Amino acid sequence: MSLRDQLEAIGPDQVVLVLTTLGQVHVGRLTDIEGDALVVERPDGSSRTVLNLGDVSGVRVHDEEAER
Secondary structure: OOHHHHHHHOOOOOOEEEEEOOOOEEEEEEEEEEOOEEEEEOOOOOOEEEEEHHHEEEEEEOOHHHHO
């Protein structure tokens, strides 16, 4: 399964961890995937980050229940 397929399979209400090739971790909801970019909105809706798909090394659904 390609990265794009993984991203498109994620529901709009799911919080994800997006890992980048630069070692960054972005937490939020995927609000848009277009062309070679994706938009991650923070869970509180306060800001959005646009990431190039080439800079994304992985994505994982964030499960808050598992942390407790």
